[in-house]
Amino acid sequence: MSIERIVFAVAGAFILISVLLAMYVSPYWLWFTAFVGANLFQSAFTGFCPLALILKKMGKESGTAF
Template sequence: MSIERIVFAVAGAFIVLSLVLAHFVSPYFLWFTAFVGANLFQSAFTGFCPLALILKKLGKQSGPAF
């Protein structure tokens, strides 16, 4: 699995998890949803993704985006 697919899977899981937590625990978890969305948005323009850097250091194969 390439870095891009892992990043998309983790981001999607974090968004769904934070929405569930916001519904059942506290609406403050929506800030986490906003953080993940903002990080995805900025990485589309800058190419900088903290998770991608971590995965590269762990030896995962990079695809064309990162």
């Protein structure tokens, strides 16, 4: 699996988990959802993604996103 697919999967999982936590635990979890969304938004313009850097240092290969 390429770095891009892992980033998409982790971001999607974080968003779904935080929405569920907001529904069943506390609405403050929506701040985490907003943080993930803002990080995805800024990485689309800047190309900077902390998870991608970590995965690259772990030896994962970059590939096509789709």
